[in-house]
Each structure stands twice: as C-alpha cells, then as structure tokens.
Amino acid sequence: MQNNCPVRHAVDAFYQNLTTHQLWVGFSGGMDSTVLLHALTQAKPSAVKLNALHIHHGLQSEADHWLIHCEAMASQFNVGFLAKKVAVDVTANLEAAARQARYQAFSEVVEADGVIVTAHHQRDQAETFLLNLMRGAGVAGLSAMPVKRPLTHQSSYQAWLVRPFLSVPYQALLEYANSHRLSWVEDPMNQQTDFRRNFIRQQILPLFNQAWLQPEQKIAQASAHCSEANHLLDTLAQIDLQAIDQGSNYFDWQAMQSLDWPRQKNLLRYWFVLRHHIRLTQSDLDWFRHECFAASLKANPQRILGGKVLKRFNKFVLYPVEKKQEFLFVWREDIDLTSINSTLQKCLGKGVAQHWFNPNNKIEIRRLKPTDSVNRASLKKWFQTHKIPPWERGVWPVIIINDQLAAIRDYRVFEPFSAKPNEMGVKFVALN
Template sequence: MGQSAIDLPSRLLLNLKPWRNAQAWRIAFSGGLDSTVLLHLLALLAKTQSLPALSAIHVHHGLQAVADAWPEHCRSVCAALGVSLQVVRVQVQPGASLERAAREARYLAFSDLVQAGEVLLTAQHCDDQAETLLFRLLRGAGVRGLSGMPRQRPLGKGHLLRPLLDVTRAELEAYASEQGLSWIEDPSNQDRQYSRNYLRHQVFPALIRRWPQAQATMARSAAHLAEAQGLLEELACMDLREASSASEFAWLGLRSLELASLVHLSEARQRNALSHWLEPLTRLPDTDHWSGWEDLRDASGDACPVWRLADGELHRAGGRIWWLSGCWLRPPPAAGAWQAQASALALPYNGVLSLTGQIPDGPLQIRYREGGEVMALPGRGHRDLKRLLNERGVPSFVRGRLPLLYKGDQLLAVANLEGLDGSAGGSWNLHWQPPGEDLGLR
C-alpha cells in the first residue's frame, strides 16, 4: 500500500484490464476527493490508451442547501477534462437511517442508467473497505457482511466495479495534491452522528496510532472473508441443485424448493443454502428471526406454516417451500361476469384467464372458492371440490385464488387442473396464467 501516487494510473489500468472491452465506462462522480481522483485518472489514461467511452453521472440528493452548487462544480470539472456528465436528481425516502436511504436512492438511479455491456466505476478505496468491515462487525454481521464491498457485482443491465479498493485515502490525497485538483468537501462528512463518520474521525485515528497499517490489514481480512463467502456460495449451489427438482405445479411460476432435500443437511448448511436462495428476493433475516425457518420446517405434516420475511413469505405445502410476494400476498377481489366473446379476462391481482375451444353457453361467471363447492364429473357423480383439490395436492395458498367457472349455480370448471378444467368434455378448456412475482429491486 506504500506505492507512490505516481503509480496510480498504471495500478488502476491493471485493475481495469478485464473490463477494457466494455461498451462504456461510466463514473459515479460526486465531486468529492475520491471520485475526482478516479475521474482525473481515467481522463488522463484515455489520452494514451484505447479505453471504452467515458462519461460521468452525478446524483443530486437535495438533502442540504449547499449541495445545490455541486452539479455546476461537477459540470465544470468534467468540461475541463472533456468528459460528458449526466446529472440525476433523486428523492430520498425518509427512514431511520438517512445514510442508507440516500445510498439506496443513489444506487437505484445508477441501476436505471447503466445499460447492457456498460460498467459503473465507483471510487471506494481501502479505507472505506476497512470502515465497512468494522461497521458491520459492530452490527454482528456474518461472513457475507464481513466480506465487505465486493470489487465487482451486477448492477442494472451492466456491472458495478470498484477499482480503487487497493488504494488508500492517503494515496488519493497525495495524487490530488500533486495534480492540483479541487474537489467538494461535503459538510455532512464531519457530522459525528453518522456512524461511518464517527468511525472515521474518532475510532480509526486511535487505531492507526497504535497499528499504522490497520486499514490495509482490515481490508485484507475482508478479502479473505470474501473468498470464504465464495466457498459458502459454491456449497449453497450444490445443496440447492438437489433441492431444485421440478414441481408438478411449475405452471404457478413461483420459486420453490423440495423440503426433504434440505432437512437432511446440517442446520448451518440449511441456513447457508436458504440465505443464498433468498438473497435476491428479500432482505435477509437476522439471527433471532431464523427461528421462523425452524418453525416452518418442523411443523406437523398437515399444518400450513408461514415464515414472514421483510419482502415476502415462505409457505410450506406439498413437501415443498414456496416463495410468495407481490400480488400473491393480496386476496383477489371478486372476478365477476365472463363476457363470452372476450378472448381473455384480466383478474384483479390474480393474473389472466382464458377460454379456448367451444365456449359454453352463458351467462358465465368467475368466482373463487368459499367452501362447500360441489362439482359434477362425468362417470363420478357429484364430488366436493375440497376433496378434488386434496386428491391433486393443490397447495393451500393457491386454493383461494384458483378461478372457478360457473353457469348460474353450477360449477363448470376449475382452471388448470386436468379433468376439472373442461378438458374432460373435450370441446373447451379453462386456462389461468397466474400473477408474476413482484421481485422489486434488491
């Protein structure tokens, strides 16, 4: 970490070597020291190297009055370097942590802007990585959290890359001084009420007085933990491959896992596999809330347990666990009459229904199960719908939203269930396209 700031261009170019064929490099440019140095380095390299097209993005949060002058500063810097700039204004949602809300708004904007084949370059450095490690350690994070900020990860349609993670803040300051650069000093960076600022201004100076290489060694520990997390993810993929057998209800379009393949694993491997599976879907539970998984896993065979998480729910049915989110968590309102001439019927919060073949004489109506329904079947007489659903092992969370086709008080068909969907008569068929998952932005 002791190299001269003069070495920075060659070190940066080496770190960016795998990404030289990207469609474009877009720089997250706040106007502060770190991103100013990154922008200057890239503009300098572009004069002698064949690089992807460079452009910068400045996100304006509007959280403090002084920030209103920053976009103009960023424009002047970019203009002097011959780099185009896009200024994006975002709305920061109120919440317990202003830091986190601003970060989420910023990365949501980046995600929307970065296109396929493009790379967003951000200027986090070695000191930032050390602060991240200590901050997360104090919050009780596991291996995933303690691995720190990844050097690269998918972002929107492209990728995010942090090419300065092996560079210290002192090296960036030395480079900026040598080059005579000017940058924005954000007043909020001095506010000790923010946890990261407290660590930066109060804790790390004391650590560095005793252990001068503290940031470098902590960043190295984060790299070791990132490698360990990679091994855990490989193990999770192996365990999930066995649990990802096809379900006869694949037409639901829901993610599910076979429970039996998970329960024979150790509890640590169960949590590891489920964490990997859930990570793209929801904020992961803390240690205390993993008892919800044990309750769901160990419930009696005839129970319908539910584990409620931040962004959805896990249900257990038919020997599988199912992820439900979005529309699946809202009971569908009454569907109403079916217009026989319509080719499809959009069901509120419940997908789309279609009738194919020779449509039965009307008037027809779509309803949902309330209990006590009876259906006449060729050669079998009248049968309780509940028993018919039990025979086919229809998951309990599906039963209340399966579309039922009625003519008057006569139940004609149950969508998607062979033999009950009208196909027994051979002349028509009731097909339901369930609602898609609302995954949101993770």
C-alpha cells in the same frame, strides 16, 4: 512517480479489463472522486468516451455550489458531464437513503452493459467491514464491497459498478491529489460523528493506528479472506441445491433436513439471494429453524418476507405466494371456446358436452363459492391427495351453467352436463 503510484497502477489495471467504450464516473467533487476522474482522464485510451455523473442530493446548502464546481472540473478535464437531482427520504436512515437514491440514479443513466466507476478505496472497505461486523454479519457481510458487481438485479437490463481503488490506501489518493494540485470540495457531513461511518473514520481507526501498523490494509485483507470463504460457501450451496427439488418460487424443505443446521442456513441464504435477491436476517433464519421446520406436517406456517407472503405447504416452502384475484367470465356465442387463454379445450367424450355452449344458456367461469352444492368432504380429500395448497382451494375455478355447478376444474364434471363417450366435449384445463 507514476512507476510507483498505486493510483496509476489501479487505473491501468482497470483499463486493461474494460470492455466498453462508454464509461461513467460517479463524481461528487470530493477528493476521492476527483482523483479518480483525473487519473482516468490521464490514462484514457482514445476509443473510450469518459463521462462524469454528479448526483445532486440537495442535503447541504452548498449543494448547488458543488454542482457548479463539478461541471467546471469536468470541463477542465475535457470529459462529458451530467448532473442528476434526486429526492432523499430524510425521515429514514440518511446515509442509506442517500445511497439508495444515488444508485437508483446510476441505474437510470448508465446504459445496458455499461460501466460506472466509483472512488471507494481501502479505508472505505475497512469502514464497511467494521460496520458490518457490529451488525453481527456473517462472511457475506464481512466480505464488504466487491470490486465489481451488477448495478441492478434486473434481468432485462444490466450494467456494472466497478471500484478500481478498493485496494488503494487513502494516503495514496491524498498524495496524488496534492502532487497534481487538484482542487475539490469538502462535505461538512463527513465531520459529523453521529453518522456511524464517520465515527469509525474519526474515532476508531485513529485508535487502531496507535496500536497497529497499517490497520486499514489488515482489515481489508481480512475482508478479502471472508470474500474467498463466502465463495466456497456458495459453491457448497450449489452442490446442496442440486440434491433438493426446487424452482424459482419453491424448494423442498423436507429434503433439507438431511443436512445439519449450518448447511441448511447456508442453503437458505443462497436460495433467497439467487432467486429473489433477498438477504435473510438472523430473525428470518430463526423462524425457519424454530417455527417453519419444527411445525407439524399438517401445519401451514407463513411469514411476510420482503413485503410478500412466504408459506409452507406439504414438503415445500413457497415464495412468493401470490394471492389469486376474484374472477368472473361470462361466455358469449361469438367467443371461440379455444381462445379463452387456454381455459377450455375441445375433446371427444370428455368435459362438458359442447351442446350446452349455446345462446340459450347462461355460462360463467368463476371461483368456487361456499354456497356451491358439492360433496365438501370428497372435494377436500381430492385437494389433499393432489396437494392443492389451502390458499388456492378458496379460489378454485368452476363452470356454472344456468346457475348450476357444471364442472370443477380437474375434479369432475357433473350430470347432466358431462359429454357422452361419442360426443364432443369442452374440457376445463386451466385459468390464466
């Protein structure tokens, strides 16, 4: 049987590509994960340490019984076992909230560079494709679930989620479970058709089976085609990205206008996923096209995205735009001028004359206030010339000496505070 067993073939292929000796299995106690844990145990290389991780959601009265069952199965299979209880927000979408809590728990347990495997199979892939199809997803969403993906988006920590059974039919798992006389638990929530995934499983796919041969395989195949198309779109976006000025929190939206709208959309999607792990909605894309890109050059359209502020200024879209906090720094005699977070820098013939920095003078570094005496028209023109965004102008740092405006960062030093050509001065270079 093993020679023609899709389950065993999938597990063997997985072990051939495994580069870690510490392996976790997401183990719910259901048929799928029981087959996965058993098959991994049967084919396990001696150097691999196998652990079952059970997430206790507490959503069912049988949850404690499932935990006991899973611990017993792990002991029977002679693998490590860990149960982790999670809190699920029952006021939100229950499926999504449970999934989020589950993956958060995975990331807390699996070590850096570690691997956790789940038992998602071909029918799960078909269901995900249909769910995303009915959300109006593009090729990225219709790619459904990848075989391997990062467990989190944290740059300081990375582990991997792998789905070895993604191309294995459900029927093959069921035949494996029966042939090895495995026991498992049944979640009654899987029978509730008010959950959309269950509705697809129990109502839609059986209808497909009446009209087509192996529809789940065909749907999964279509998903694989979308994944290939999405890879090509990412490659195109990488090419387009090189042609515009961009960084981690900005991109040149005017340079994008040489592209047609489909390529602009593709580039926008790619940049936000690449830089901020945010997937733009159709509403977000509509805003970019009809409000952000269509607004006059003098306008500064903005939008809340992912709980943070996005703004357009000049030729750039900036995200996120961090709101600068109020600040006040009072200089004392015992403070070294060159140690103030690179705020002040000594130099000859420039900046505020150093002799002003003495115990007899009151010296403050704070934001520019509307009551400060300065030629506002000239300062506004300077801000515009130097492309300082409006939201930064209200918190632009200044030096106040004896309650008089002595210097505005980068703009000018006022008399009588400026250093003479042969006099040591203190230049205002930054504020961190």
